[in-house]
Amino acid sequence: MSWLSRFFGGAGNASLSPEQRARLDVWRRLPSADISRSHQLTRYVVADVEASGLNMVKDSLIAIGAVAVVNGMIQLADAFEVVLRQDEVSTHANILIHGIGGSAQQEGVDPVEALLSFLEYAGKAPLVAYHAEFDRRMIAGAMKKYFGTNIELQWIDLAWVMPELFRDRVNGRIELDEWLQMFGIDNIQRHNAVSDAYATAKLTQVAITQGAAQGRDTARAFIETERARRSLRRAD
Amino acid sequence: MSSSATKMLVDATVELLKRHSPFDRMEPQALAFLAEKSQLGYFPKDATIVSPDMGPVNTFYIIQRGKVQAKQTGDINVTEYSSLTLGTGEGFPIGSVMARRASTNAYIAIEDTFCYQLPADDFVQLMQMSQPFNLFCTQYIATLLNQSRRQLQVQFSQRAAEQQSMNSPLSAIITKKPVCVTPETPIRQVVETMVAGHVGSMVVVDAEHRPIGIFTQSDAMKRILLPGLPLDGPISSVMSKHPHALSDHSPVYDAALAMAMHSVRHVLAVDEEGKLQGVVSERDLFTLQRVGLRQIRQTIEGATDIQALKQAGADVRQLALNMLAQGVGAEQLTQFISALNDTVTRRVIQLNLAEHDLYGIEWAWLAFGSEGRDEQTFSTDQDNGIVFICTDIQNRDELELRLLDFSQHVNRDLDTVGFTYCKGNIMACNPELCLTLEGWEEKFDRWIRVPEPQALLNASIFFDFRVLYGASHLGDRLRMSLLAMARNTPVFLRMMAANAMQVQPPLGKIRDFLTDLEPDYPGCIDLKKYGARIFIDAARIFALATGVHNTNTVQRIKLSSQRLGVQAEEAAAIIEGFNYIQLLRLRHQHFETEHGRPGDNCINPDLLNELDRRILKESFRQARKLQQRLKLDYQL
Numbered sequence: 079m080s081w082l083s084r085f086f087g088g089a090g091n092a093s094l095s096p097e098q099r100a101r102l103d104v105w106r107r108l109p110s111a112d113i114s115r116s117h118q119l120t121r122y123v124v125a126d127v128e129a130s131g132l133n134m135v136k137d138s139l140i141a142i143g144a145v146a147v148v149n150g151m152i153q154l155a156d157a158f159e160v161v162l163r164q165d166e167v168s169t170h171a172n173i174l175i176h177g178i179g180g181s182a183q184q185e186g187v188d189p190v191e192a193l194l195s196f197l198e199y200a201g202k203a204p205l206v207a208y209h210a211e212f213d214r215r216m217i218a219g220a221m222k223k224y225f226g227t228n229i230e231l232q233w234i235d236l237a238w239v240m241p242e243l244f245r246d247r248v249n250g251r252i253e254l255d256e257w258l259q260m261f262g263i264d265n266i267q268r269h270n271a272v273s274d275a276y277a278t279a280k281l282t283q284v285a286i287t288q289g290a291a292q293g294r295d296t297a298r299a300f301i302e303t304e305r306a307r308r309s310l311r312r313a314d
Numbered sequence: 315m316s317s318s319a320t321k322m323l324v325d326a327t328v329e330l331l332k333r334h335s336p337f338d339r340m341e342p343q344a345l346a347f348l349a350e351k352s353q354l355g356y357f358p359k360d361a362t363i364v365s366p367d368m369g370p371v372n373t374f375y376i377i378q379r380g381k382v383q384a385k386q387t388g389d390i391n392v393t394e395y396s397s398l399t400l401g402t403g404e405g406f407p408i409g410s411v412m413a414r415r416a417s418t419n420a421y422i423a424i425e426d427t428f429c430y431q432l433p434a435d436d437f438v439q440l441m442q443m444s445q446p447f448n449l450f451c452t453q454y455i456a457t458l459l460n461q462s463r464r465q466l467q468v469q470f471s472q473r474a475a476e477q478q479s480m481n482s483p484l485s486a487i488i489t490k491k492p493v494c495v496t497p498e499t500p501i502r503q504v505v506e507t508m509v510a511g512h513v514g515s516m517v518v519v520d521a522e523h524r525p526i527g528i529f530t531q532s533d534a535m536k537r538i539l540l541p542g543l544p545l546d547g548p549i550s551s552v553m554s555k556h557p558h559a560l561s562d563h564s565p566v567y568d569a570a571l572a573m574a575m576h577s578v579r580h581v582l583a584v585d586e587e588g589k590l591q592g593v594v595s596e597r598d599l600f601t602l603q604r605v606g607l608r609q610i611r612q613t614i615e616g617a618t619d620i621q622a623l624k625q626a627g628a629d630v631r632q633l634a635l636n637m638l639a640q641g642v643g644a645e646q647l648t649q650f651i652s653a654l655n656d657t658v659t660r661r662v663i664q665l666n667l668a669e670h671d672l673y674g675i676e677w678a679w680l681a682f683g684s685e686g687r688d689e690q691t692f693s694t695d696q697d698n699g700i701v702f703i704c705t706d707i708q709n710r711d712e713l714e715l716r717l718l719d720f721s722q723h724v725n726r727d728l729d730t731v732g733f734t735y736c737k738g739n740i741m742a743c744n745p746e747l748c749l750t751l752e753g754w755e756e757k758f759d760r761w762i763r764v765p766e767p768q769a770l771l772n773a774s775i776f777f778d779f780r781v782l783y784g785a786s787h788l789g790d791r792l793r794m795s796l797l798a799m800a801r802n803t804p805v806f807l808r809m810m811a812a813n814a815m816q817v818q819p820p821l822g823k824i825r826d827f828l829t830d831l832e833p834d835y836p837g838c839i840d841l842k843k844y845g846a847r848i849f850i851d852a853a854r855i856f857a858l859a860t861g862v863h864n865t866n867t868v869q870r871i872k873l874s875s876q877r878l879g880v881q882a883e884e885a886a887a888i889i890e891g892f893n894y895i896q897l898l899r900l901r902h903q904h905f906e907t908e909h910g911r912p913g914d915n916c917i918n919p920d921l922l923n924e925l926d927r928r929i930l931k932e933s934f935r936q937a938r939k940l941q942q943r944l945k946l947d948y949q950l
Contacts, residue, residue, distance in 0.1 A: 143319060151431065152354035154327060159319035261426050262379050266326040272319045273326075280428060283356035291358075 094190060094225065101194050102225065111202045111232065113297035117286035120297055122147045122234075123158075123200040124282050125207050126274040127216045128176040130168035134212060139220040140168060140178055140186075142196050143271025145279040146203070150286060152279050158199040159272045161186035162220070176269045189224045193217075197229070204297045208254045208278050210235035234297065236281060238304040243288045257281055324349040327430065330378065334403025336450035344444035351440075352430040354378065357423040364407055364421040371410040371417050372434040377402050380427025384419045399424065408454050411437055484569060484583040485562040488592030492582075494519045497526065497550035504549045505534060515580050515593060518553050523589040525582045527553030559584045562591045567646045569594050575653050614657045620727050623661055627732035630654040631692065635904055644896035645868055645889075652688040655733070656681075656782055659698075662727045663783045670720040675713060677702035678784035679724075682740060686778040687850070688866045689896070692903040692913050695734045696725060697775065699747035701754055701788045710750070717748050740775065751788055755795050762799050765809040773810065774851060777858070778865045793863055800858040807859055811948040814851035815941055819934035820844045826931055827919045835916040841902070842915035845895040848937040849888070852944055859947075867892060884939075891936030894929055 094102065111120070125144040131137035144158040161178055163186035173179055186192070196217075207213040210233045221229045240257055241248055247260070254277075258265060263280045267273040289295060294303060327349035331337035337345060355375075357363050363382060364371060375382075382400045384407075400406060400421075410417040411434050432440070441448045494517040495504055504516050508531065518527035529549055537543065537552045558572050562583040569581040573596055583591045610633055614626045634651050663679055683697035684690050700717055704710045721742035729735050742748055749757065758776070761769035777796060781789035800806060820828040820839050829837045831844065839845070853867040856874035864870050868889050875885035903913030919927055944950065 145319075145323070150355065154323045154352055154354065154430075155320050155350045157319035157323050159322070263428075264379070266322070270322070272322050276323055276326075280354070280356065283354075283428075284358070284426070287356055287358050287361075 098190055098194060101198065105194075105197045105201075108202045111204055111297070113204060113232070113301065115297075116295045117290055117297075118150050118295075120149070121201070121203045122206050122282060122286075122297070123203045124275050124279040125200075125205050125213055125217075126271045126278060127213045128178060128269065128271050129212075129216050130164075130172050132212075134215040134219070137216075138162075138164065138166075138168075139216045140164065140176065140183060141271045142192070142217065143273070143275040144196070144199060145272065145275045147206075147279050147282050147286070150283065152276070152283065157272060157276070158196065160192040160195055162189045162192045163187060176271070177267075189220065193221050193224055200231075202232075204232045204234055204301075206234045206236060206278065206282050208236045208257075208281070210237070232297075232301075234300050235304055236278065236285060238307045239289075239300050240281070240285060242303050242307050243285055243292065243294070254278070254281075320350070327352065327378075331376070331403065336446050337403070339446040339450075340444050341446075344440060344447060347436075347443060348432060348440055349430075351436040352376075352432050355429050355431050357382075357427045357429065359423055359425050359427075361423045361427075362420060363423060363427075363429065364410075364417050364419070366416050366418060366420065369416050370414045371407055372414070374405060374408070374411045374432040374434065374437040375421070376405045376430040376432070378428040378430055380429075381424045382406065382427055382429075383422050383424045385422065386419055408451055412441075412451060482566055483563050484560060484566060484581075484594055485591065487566060487594065487598055488562070488583055490592070492517055492590050492592050494523075494525075494590060495549060496521075497548060497553075499549045500546050501538060501543070501549055501552060502545035504529060505538075505545070508534075514595065516549070517557070517582060517590055517593060518549055519590055522587075524587075525557055525559055525584065525590045526550075527555050528557040528580060528582070529553040530580065557582050559588075561586070566594075567650075571646075571649060571653055575656070610654065611657060614654070614661050617661055617665075620662070620665065620730050623658060623665075623727075623731045626661075627658055630658065631732075634692065644893045644900060647900060648689045648691065648896060649866075651690045651692070651694075652685060655685065655690055655694065658731060659728065659733070660783050662731060663724055666720060666723050666727065670716070670723070672716065672720060675702055675708075675717070676785050676788070677717060678781045678786060678788045679742065680779045680789065681782045682779050683775050685782075686780040686865050688780070689850075691896070691900055692907060696728055696736045697740045698725075698728075698742045698782075699740070699744075699749070699776075699779070700742045701749060701751055701792060703785075703788065704750050714745070714748060718743055718745060721748055751791060754792055758792075758796050759799055762803050762806045765806050767813075770810060770813045774813075774854065777854060780865050797858065797861050797863070801861065807855055808948045808950070810851075810855050810858075811944045812950055814848070814855060814944060815950060817844060817848065818941065819848060819937040821931065821934050821938065826927060827934075829919060832916065835914075837920065838916040838918050840914075840916050841895055841899050845934065845937065846892065846899065846915075849892040849895070849940060852940040855944065888936045888940060891933035894933045898926075898930065 113120075123144050123146050125142060127139055127143075128141040129137045129139055139162055141159065141161045146153055146156045146158075148156065161182060164183040167173075167180040167183050187195070205213075214231070214233045217231070218229065221227075236257075237251060237254075241251055248256075257263075258277055258281065261281065261284050263277050263284075265273055265277040285300075286295075289300060294300060324346055328342075328345045331345060331348070337348075340348075357380070363375060377400055379402060382404075384398045384400060406421055407417045407419060414434060441451055493507065493511060493513050495507070497518050497520070499518075507513075508516055515528055515530040517525050518529065520526050527550065529552060533552060533554065538545070543552065557580070558576060558578050559582040560568055560572065562585055564583075569583075572581050573579065579596045581594045583594060585591050610626060610629045613629065614623065617623045617626060630651065633654070634647060659679075659681075678701050680686070680699045680701055681697065682699065685694070685697055700721060702713065702717060704713055725735065725741045725743045735741065740747065758773075761773050765773075779789065779792070820831055822828045827839060829839055832838060832840050849871075850867050853870035853874070856862070856878065857864065857870040860874040860877040862870055862873045862877070864873060871885055871889055871892070875882075875888075898917060899915055902915065902917050906913040919930065922930065
């Protein structure tokens with residue numbers, strides 16, 4: 079039955095306590111973010127995940143790190159990190175990448191609690207990441223697994239948006255590290271979810287400043303930029 | 315919010331800050347507070363972060379990454395730089411955020427820059443929390459005060475090698491051991507040494523190593539090559555005697571001033587015993603201070619007509635403005651302006667002498683007022699006269715006519731080159747001011763014996779005379795008799811003192827400043843009338859009372875205070891106050907003229923920042939102290 083419950087949800091949802099279900103409902107009832115407001119009046123949550131590997135279907139979500147960019151500013155005190163408790167510790171090679179050791183993985187937060195706390199931290203704010211597809215699918219997959227239901231989150235992928243904003247500087251997609259170097263952004267600790275999110279948050283500041291100068295002063299403009307760029311690239 | 319995530323960002327911030335002063339000395343909990351309360355902002359290249367028109371500053375910025383340039387934009391500033399580049403770990407604008415006032419500087423990102431931003435309230439709390447941070451901020455303010463007091467010079471460049479300034483002692487810029495020879499050394503050997511060592515000048519010293527002459531490359535051309543002098547003669551036969559020497563403790567600007575005044579290219583630095591320590595050449599100064607002092611002086615001295623001098627007059631002004639922008643202090647600056655204006659005036663006189671035959675007449679051109687005191691500001695009109703000697707065999711009326719005719723032309727040409735005619739007709743072409751030595755003595759004697767108001771006013775202008783051209787001993791003689799007359803007539807000095815007390819510094823009992831004294835300039839203070847003049851008048855009285863020959867206010871205060879037994883620090887504070895007011899005047903005049911207005915002396919204290927106001931207030935207090943001293947000395 080367990081594999082069925084994963085498909086049909088109901089039973090999975092049952093693993094949420096009434097209190098947890100109430101918290102999820104509170105989140106659901108939050109008004110959607112107004113994506114037509116200026117960057118300077120928007121809260122973005124820049125997120126980064128660590129997983130047991132790069133396979134978005136098989137691998138599991140280990141940690142989420144997030145930093146908020148509120149009205150254009152990074153709030154150092156408003157950052158988020160959670161390690162999800164793992165039933166099965168990831169491989170040694172994987173541990174070496176993100177540095178979250180076996181015991182830390184086992185001592186992590188209950189996954190439902192972890193994901194709920196992330197939702198409560200993020201609210202309905204648009205999420206930003208570099209290569210957001212990976213972060214989006216890892217988080218969506220985990221929520222589906224532990225909440226037993228689909229949670230739709232709004233993502234913006236800087237990997238698509240940045241080349242469009244800096245067409246005069248770069249041709250085509252380049253790696254995150256190259257962008258960071260271009261704007262003199264240091265990464266405190268590579269492959270740490272918070273540190274990566276912090277670096278990406280600074281890149282987000284660059285993006286929204288440049289976007290505003292080009293008339294792309296809203297989250298919606300970024301979403302549309304990303305969509306247009308994606309379809310254009312597919313047509314190539 | 316998650317404590318582990320925040321801790322990571324806060325720790326990283328603390329780590330970065332700890333690499334810089336004053337954060338390296340701060341308590342861990344204060345640093346954590348700073349990091350937790352900070353937000354990170356991003357400013358692309360060329361973005362303005364803070365500017366004066368943004369109003370009161372409510373954020374303190376610390377650069378995380380990038381470069382920010384601070385540029386002075388305001389009318390009147392106290393900082394020692396005109397522009398300064400800040401890098402990682404440096405904070406701004408400390409003064410403004412403490413005082414919650416608009417910044418006097420504009421801060422512009424000169425590359426993509428990230429800044430930690432701390433709200434002003436948290437900044438204040440941090441100051442209360444952390445002793446080292448508090449000390450840093452208050453010391454920063456104190457340094458600012460100091461800087462404006464002492465008027466430290468510009469940081470020409472960030473590079474340490476170039477961080478010398480016009481205020482540093484000569485010993486600081488002497489890098490090479492001087493090359494010197496004894497007077498008996500044969501010319502050939504001297505020239506050979508100069509060629510071999512690539513030196514432009516050779517100092518001739520006596521047995522005690524005291525300089526007695528100098529020989530330069532250009533001397534070799536003029537004095538040996540062209541006359542075809544034998545090379546085995548002693549160097550003493552061709553050297554320039556009595557070279558200009560200064561103590562190696564003298565500031566660099568003294569050397570520059572000597573070069574400007576005496577048209578020499580080298581100044582020797584000597585120690586207390588007069589022994590040679592080094593040679594300062596004009597080139598040494600210009601790597602230091604990139605001003606075209608020499609070019610301007612050459613233009614002036616080489617000018618063959620008034621039109622050329624007119625250009626030079628404009629150059630002097632521009633040079634002075636550059637120096638002002640570079641932070642050269644008021645005392646130095648007013649002396650430079652006076653020295654260069656002197657050079658212009660002398661050249662005008664020389665050009666006119668070619669057309670007016672004054673041969674056989676012993677005469678001197680006198681400068682009065684601010685020019686007589688070496689205290690000229692940008693707005694300068696003429697104040698001059700002539701003193702001459704009429705011997706028994708000469709016809710006095712005829713001499714006077716010749717001199718008056720000559721003066722008329724000089725006054726006209728001075729007007730052409732930019733020194734406007736004196737409205738009060740204090741000019742050499744006025745027969746009242748073209749007098750024999752006895753004539754001047756009689757005039758002075760009359761004013762001193764009958765000190766009615768007009769006489770006291772005249773005294774304040776004419777007693778500050780200085781010989782600008784011609785027989786300087788006439789000036790010395792006139793000074794001697796003036797001092798003798800003044801000393802013998804105590805009632806005159808008392809009247810002068812009473813006169814000097816008629817205007818008081820505009821310090822309010824409730825408000826900081828009285829700004830309604832000038833009906834035409836509501837809200838403003840006339841810095842000349844209610845500031846500088848109080849110092850000048852008092853200094854004149856002290857100088858006359860103690861027999862000080864100098865006319866310069868700072869010199870008068872220095873020398874007379876010694877004779878009066880005033881504490882050196884007390885005198886220094888008075889001089890600082892005077893210099894500060896002069897600096898404000900110069901900056902204000904600069905600003906006014908840049909905006910096409912005639913430079914006046916009326917400033918609105920509300921437009922000054924908190925620091926300037928405090929210093930100005932202190933300066934006025936010093937003026938009041940001077941007046942209290944007069945009151946006491948003359949029982950007024």
